[in-house]
Amino acid sequence: xxxxxxxxxxxxxxxxxxAVAAEEMTIVSWGGAYSKSQMKAYHxxxxxxxGVNIINDDSSAxxxxxxxxxxxAGNVTWDVVDVVASDAIRLCDEGLAExxxxxxxxxxxxxxxxxxxxxxALLVSDCFIPQIVYSTTFGYRTDLVGDTPxxxxxxxxxxxxxxxxxxxxxxxxxxxxxxLLCDGVAKDxxxxxLETSEGQDRALAKLDTxxxxxxxxxxxxxTPQLLADGEVIMGSTFNGRLFSVIEEQNQPVAMLWDAxxxxxxxxxxxxxxxxxxxxxxxxYIYFATDTQRLADQAxxxxxxxxxxxxxxxxxxxxxxxxxMAPHMPTDPANAQNTFxxxxxxxxxxxxxxxxxxxxWLAK
Amino acid sequence: MAxxxxxxxxxxxxxxxxxxxxxxxxxxxxxxxxxxxxxxVVVGACLVVALAMIFISVLKNEGLAKWISIAVxxxxxxxxxxxxxxxxxxxxxxxxxxxxxxxxEGRYRARLLPYLTPRQVLxxxxxxxxxxxxxxxxxxxxxxxxxLSFNAQDFFTFxxxxxxxxxxxxxxxxxRDFFTNNEWQRSFKNSLIIAPxxxxxxxxxxxxxAIGLSQNHVPFKRAIMAILISPMIVPLIxxxxxxxxxxxxxGNWMEGTLGLNKTFVGYVKVVLAHAVLGIPFVxxxxxxxxxxxxxxxxxAAANMGANPVxxxxxxxxxxxxxxxxxxxLFAFITxxxxxxxxxxxxxxxxxxxxxxxxxxxxxxxxxxxxxxATILVVISIALLTTVxxxxxxxxxxxxxxxx
Numbered sequence: 001x002x003x004x005x006x007x008x009x010x011x012x013x014x015x016x017x018x019a020v021a022a023e024e025m026t027i028v029s030w031g032g033a034y035s036k037s038q039m040k041a042y043h044x045x046x047x048x049x050x051g052v053n054i055i056n057d058d059s060s061a062x063x064x065x066x067x068x069x070x071x072x073a074g075n076v077t078w079d080v081v082d083v084v085a086s087d088a089i090r091l092c093d094e095g096l097a098e099x100x101x102x103x104x105x106x107x108x109x110x111x112x113x114x115x116x117x118x119x120x121a122l123l124v125s126d127c128f129i130p131q132i133v134y135s136t137t138f139g140y141r142t143d144l145v146g147d148t149p150x151x152x153x154x155x156x157x158x159x160x161x162x163x164x165x166x167x168x169x170x171x172x173x174x175x176x177x178x179x180l181l182c183d184g185v186a187k188d189x190x191x192x193x194l195e196t197s198e199g200q201d202r203a204l205a206k207l208d209t210x211x212x213x214x215x216x217x218x219x220x221x222x223t224p225q226l227l228a229d230g231e232v233i234m235g236s237t238f239n240g241r242l243f244s245v246i247e248e249q250n251q252p253v254a255m256l257w258d259a260x261x262x263x264x265x266x267x268x269x270x271x272x273x274x275x276x277x278x279x280x281x282x283x284y285i286y287f288a289t290d291t292q293r294l295a296d297q298a299x300x301x302x303x304x305x306x307x308x309x310x311x312x313x314x315x316x317x318x319x320x321x322x323x324m325a326p327h328m329p330t331d332p333a334n335a336q337n338t339f340x341x342x343x344x345x346x347x348x349x350x351x352x353x354x355x356x357x358x359x360w361l362a363k
Numbered sequence: 364m365a366x367x368x369x370x371x372x373x374x375x376x377x378x379x380x381x382x383x384x385x386x387x388x389x390x391x392x393x394x395x396x397x398x399x400x401x402x403x404v405v406v407g408a409c410l411v412v413a414l415a416m417i418f419i420s421v422l423k424n425e426g427l428a429k430w431i432s433i434a435v436x437x438x439x440x441x442x443x444x445x446x447x448x449x450x451x452x453x454x455x456x457x458x459x460x461x462x463x464x465x466x467x468e469g470r471y472r473a474r475l476l477p478y479l480t481p482r483q484v485l486x487x488x489x490x491x492x493x494x495x496x497x498x499x500x501x502x503x504x505x506x507x508x509x510x511l512s513f514n515a516q517d518f519f520t521f522x523x524x525x526x527x528x529x530x531x532x533x534x535x536x537x538x539r540d541f542f543t544n545n546e547w548q549r550s551f552k553n554s555l556i557i558a559p560x561x562x563x564x565x566x567x568x569x570x571x572x573a574i575g576l577s578q579n580h581v582p583f584k585r586a587i588m589a590i591l592i593s594p595m596i597v598p599l600i601x602x603x604x605x606x607x608x609x610x611x612x613x614g615n616w617m618e619g620t621l622g623l624n625k626t627f628v629g630y631v632k633v634v635l636a637h638a639v640l641g642i643p644f645v646x647x648x649x650x651x652x653x654x655x656x657x658x659x660x661x662x663a664a665a666n667m668g669a670n671p672v673x674x675x676x677x678x679x680x681x682x683x684x685x686x687x688x689x690x691x692l693f694a695f696i697t698x699x700x701x702x703x704x705x706x707x708x709x710x711x712x713x714x715x716x717x718x719x720x721x722x723x724x725x726x727x728x729x730x731x732x733x734x735x736a737t738i739l740v741v742i743s744i745a746l747l748t749t750v751x752x753x754x755x756x757x758x759x760x761x762x763x764x765x766x
Contacts, residue, residue, distance in 0.1 A: 055712050057710070061725070072608075073608050074612075077629075077710035078710075078711075224728070225728045228518040229520050
C-alpha cells in the first residue's frame with residue numbers, strides 16, 4: 001500500500017513539474033564562465049521581459065553531431081544554439097540551420113545603421129548571427145618561466161629557453177599555423193604552404209620538436225587547470241578563460257598576445273522547429289544581439305562584441321570594476337600581431353589534415 | 364592458548380632489517396612527494412634504525428621511548444612541512460615506536476596459534492598488509508576529493524594555504540554554489556524525480572518477471588531471461604543510440620497524437636529508459652531469493668481460500684522482500700548514476716545530476732562537482748547505514764541474532 005502511495009505521489013510530482021514549465025526554450029552554449037556571461041547579459045533580462053523560462057544546455061562542443069542526429073530522428077529539442085563560425089558554416093551548408101534575413105530579423109544600431117552594416121565583415125554565413133570575437137592564445141606561469149618571460153609565439157617552440165611542459169589543443173587548427181610561422185614561413189603565405197602535402201609535413205616536423213613536452217587538451221577548462229596546478233608552464237586556450245584565471249582567480253599567470261588566432265562565435269537557429277518555437281527563437285535573437293546587449297556581455301567576460309556600434313559602450317567588469325577594453329582581443333595593443341584564421345581553408349582541408357594530424361599524434 | 368604462545372625478545376638481526384624496510388617504505392612516499400624517492404628510502408631507513416638502536420640498547424624504557432619518538436618526528440615534520448608536518452610527524456613517530464617494540468618484544472606472536480612456523484606468521488601479516496593496501500586503493504580516490512571540495516580556489520589543486528592548514532585556504536563557497544545555483548538545483552531535483560519513479564517501475568516489472576520465470580510451466584525460460592537481462596550486457600552506448608531513435612518516435616507520437624506537454628513527455632522518456640536499465644538487476648536478485656522459496660506455501664494459502672493477489676502480498680512478497688529491496692537499490696543507483704542514456708534520450712529540461720557533473724567536468728573544472736560528490740557520498744553512507752540498522756532491528760524483532 002505504501003508503495004502505491006509513493007508511486008501516486010511521484011507521478012503527481014512529475015505532472016506538476018510538466019505543468020509549471022509551459023513557456024520555455026532551450027539555449028545551447030559552451031558552459032562555464034561563458035554561459036554565465038550570457039545568462040547575466042541576455043537570458044535574465046529576456047526572461048524578466050517576456051516570462052519565458054530559459055534552460056541551458058552546455059552541449060555546443062558536440063552541436064554539429066547532435067543536430068544531425070536530432071534532425072534524423074525528427075526530434076529537435078534545441079531552440080537557439082551557440083556555435084563557432086566554422087561549425088555554423090557547416091550546419092548552414094547541410095541545411096540544419098535556418099537562414100536569417102539580417103536587416104529585417106535583427107535590430108538596427110541605435111543610430112539607424114542596418115544590422116548588416118553594423119556586423120560588417122563578420123557575417124560569414126547566411127545562418128550565423130555573430131555574437132563575440134575571441135582569440136585562442138597562450139598563457140604562461142609567471143613564476144615558472146624564469147626572468148625573461150616569453151614575448152612571442154615562437155617561444156612556445158623554444159625548449160632551451162623555456163624547458164617544461166606546454167599544453168596545446170588536440171586538433172590541427174591553430175597548431176599547424178603556429179608551427180609554420182615559427183619555421184620561418186611568412187604570415188601571409190601560411191595557408192598557401194599548408195595546402196601542399198609537403199607543407200603539412202613541414203608543420204608536423206616542427207611540432208615534432210616539442211611533441212614530448214606537450215600535454216594535449218580538448219576542453220576549454222583544461223589549460224586553466226593545468227596552469228593553476230603548475231603542471232604546464234604555458235598553454236593555449238581562449239582569451240576569456242585566461243582572463244578569468246588571471247583577474248578573477250588571481251593565479252600567477254600572464255597572457256601572450258602574439259599571433260593569437262582570431263575567431264568568431266555566435267548564434268544559429270536549428271532548422272525544423274515548429275512555427276511557434278521559431279518565432280520565439282527569432283524574438284530572442286532580436287533581443288540578445290542588439291547593440292546594448294552585446295556590450296553588456298563584455299561586463300562579464302573578456303570577449304569583444306561583434307557589432308561595431310557596441311564597442312564604444314564596453315565599460316568595466318561587473319564585479320571587479322576593472323576596465324575591460326584592454327583585455328579585449330580587439331584592443332589595439334593586443335591586436336598588433338593578430339593571426340586571421342581562414343575559415344574557407346579549413347572548411348576545405350579540415351578532414352584531410354585532421355586525419356594526418358591524428359595519425360601523427362598516435363606515432 | 365595465550366599462555367602457550369611463546370613471547371620472547373627477538374634478536375637485533377631480525378628487528379633492525381625489518382624496521383629499516385618499514386622506514387624505507389614510508390620514506391619512499393615522503394621522498395617521492397618531495398622530489399627524490401631514493402633519498403627518502405635511505406633517510407627513512409636510517410632514521411628508524413637509529414631510533415630502534417637507541418630504544419633497545421640505551422633507553423630500555425618503553426613509555427619514555429614513545430614520547431621521545433613522537434617528539435623527534437614532530438620536530439622533523441615541522442622543519443620540513445610546517446604545521447601539517449607536525450601532525451604527520453607525530454603520527455609517524457608513534458607508528459615507529461609501536462612497530463619497533465611490537466617486533467622486538469615479539470608481540471606479533473601474541474594472538475597467533477603457538478605452533479605456527481615463522482613462514483606462516485610472515486604470511487599471516489603479509490596477507491593483512493595486502494588486504495589493507497586493497498582497501499586504501501579502493502577508498503583513497505573517494506577520500507581525496509573531500510578536502511578539495513573545501514578549496515577556496517576554483518581549481519582541483521591543493522593550494523599552499525590548504526597544505527599549511529591555513530583557514531584562508533578553505534571555504535564553503537562550492538557548497539553554497541551547489542545550493543544556490545539554479546542549474547545544480549534543477550538537475551538535483553530532476554534526479555530525485557526520475558530515479559524513484561524509474562525504480563518503482565523496474566521493481567514492479569522485474570519482480571513480476573522473476574516470479575513468472577520461476578514457474579515451471581513457462582516455455583523458453585532461458586531465452587526470455589536472456590532477453591530481459593540483455594540491457595545489462597549490451598554496451599550502454601549501443602543501447603543509448605537505439606533508445607534515442609526509439610524514444611524520439613514515441614515522444615513525437617505522444618506530443619503529436621496525444622497532445623501531451625513536451626517537458627512531461629521528456630520525463631516519461633527518460634524514466635522509461637532508466638526503468639529498462641534497472642529491470643535486469645531486479646530480476647537477478649529476486650530470482651536468487653526465489654530459489655529458496657517453498658512453493659507449497661502458495662498452495663497452502665490457496666487451500667485456505669486466498670486468491671493469488673492476496674497470496675502474493677501476504678505470503679510471497681514478505682519472504683522475497685530482501686531480494687526486492689536490494690534489486691530496487693541497484694535499480695535506483697543505476698538511474699541515479701546514469702549519464703550516457705540521459706544524454707541521448709533526455710533534453711536539457713531533464714538534465715540530471717550526473718549530466719550536470721559530466722558537462723561541469725568537461726567545460727568548467729569547478730570544485731562544485733567535488734562538493735556534490737562529497738554530499739552524495741555522505742548521503743550514500745547514511746542510506747546504507749539506515750538500511751543495515753533496519754535489517755538488524757527486524758532480525759532482533761524476529762528473535763535472530765544479528766549476523
